[in-house]
Amino acid sequence: MLPADLVDLAYLDPPFNTGRRHAAASGTYRDTWPSLDAYLDFMRLRVAAVRDVLRPSGSILLHCDWRCSHHLRVMLDELFGPQRFVNHLVWAYGLGGSSPRRFARKHDDVLFYSRSDEYYFKPPLVPATSNRMKGELKKAGDVINVPAINNMALERTGYPTQKPLKLLLLLVNACCPPRGVVLDPFCGSGTTLVAAAQTGRRYIGIDVNAEAVRIARRRVAVIASPQADRARWRSPVVSGRTEEH
Numbered sequence: 001m002l003p004a005d006l007v008d009l010a011y012l013d014p015p016f017n018t019g020r021r022h023a024a025a026s027g028t029y030r031d032t033w034p035s036l037d038a039y040l041d042f043m044r045l046r047v048a049a050v051r052d053v054l055r056p057s058g059s060i061l062l063h064c065d066w067r068c069s070h071h072l073r074v075m076l077d078e079l080f081g082p083q084r085f086v087n088h089l090v091w092a093y094g095l096g097g098s099s100p101r102r103f104a105r106k107h108d109d110v111l112f113y114s115r116s117d118e119y120y121f122k123p124p125l126v127p128a129t130s131n132r133m134k135g136e137l138k139k140a141g142d143v144i145n146v147p148a149i150n151n152m153a154l155e156r157t158g159y160p161t162q163k164p165l166k167l168l169l170l171l172v173n174a175c176c177p178p179r180g181v182v183l184d185p186f187c188g189s190g191t192t193l194v195a196a197a198q199t200g201r202r203y204i205g206i207d208v209n210a211e212a213v214r215i216a217r218r219r220v221a222v223i224a225s226p227q228a229d230r231a232r233w234r235s236p237v238v239s240g241r242t243e244e245h
């Protein structure tokens with residue numbers, strides 16, 4: 001159990017209710033539910049628990065997709081209050097096929113809510129695309145263009161549905177104050193924890209899957225000490241403190 005008022009930013013990348021068992025070279029996890037209600041009950045319990053450990057200035061980013069983003073948005077309205085809605089971010093990842101039956105689905109959703117009006121936000125700067133501002137930087141909009149991890153990427157761990165570090169670096173830098181605490185209760189391969197460690201934030205990662213915890217521990221250990229010993233990756237909770245970079 002975590003103490004109240006601890007966390008500056010909670011990023012949640014839970015199972016999306018795909019009805020599948022996700023399997024890849026370095027892990028598997030189950031994403032099957034008896035019903036939509038069972039999935040939403042699972043999520044409600046966890047989102048409410050996360051809300052209760054946020055600092056008054058803290059925020060939550062809930063990563064989801066077309067399957068349940070509408071249900072989860074209503075849930076966040078109920079748990080945080082509709083006035084605490086900040087953004088519905090679109091992560092446009094580009095990867096995937098096309099369909100003759102519909103527009104190809106090539107984005108995920110990240111729902112951003114705060115606990116109060118006093119939340120931290122530092123707008124990320126991204127390259128401007130208009131002719132007028134060519135070569136300059138501008139404040140990012142709510143559509144984030146970051147490619148999904150490709151098969152050859154050095155950061156690929158082989159854990160299923162691993163998110164790109166570039167996306168998490170952008171979100172952590174934007175939504176967590178320097179030296180703040182980031183919580184990821186579905187940390188998988190630990191991408192959020194790596195982003196927190198690399199940017200001088202502290203981090204807490206949780207995952208039900210022992211293989212995920214092993215990979216996450218290895219990734220953050222490499223940042224803390226490139227000589228890290230694999231034998232130390234044991235606990236189901238990964239937490240740490242890093243020096244500011």
Ligand SMILES: C[S@@+](CC[C@H](N)C(=O)[O-])C[C@H]1O[C@@H](n2cnc3c(N)ncnc32)[C@H](O)[C@@H]1O
Binds near residue numbers: 029163208
């Ligand atoms: C979408 S993946 C997270 C991927 C992660 N963001 C990354 O970049 O690798 C979802 C994770 O939720 C974990 N999970 C599923 N049910 C859980 C539960 N009840 N408590 C904690 N973690 C859970 C799975 O084991 C899986 O690692």
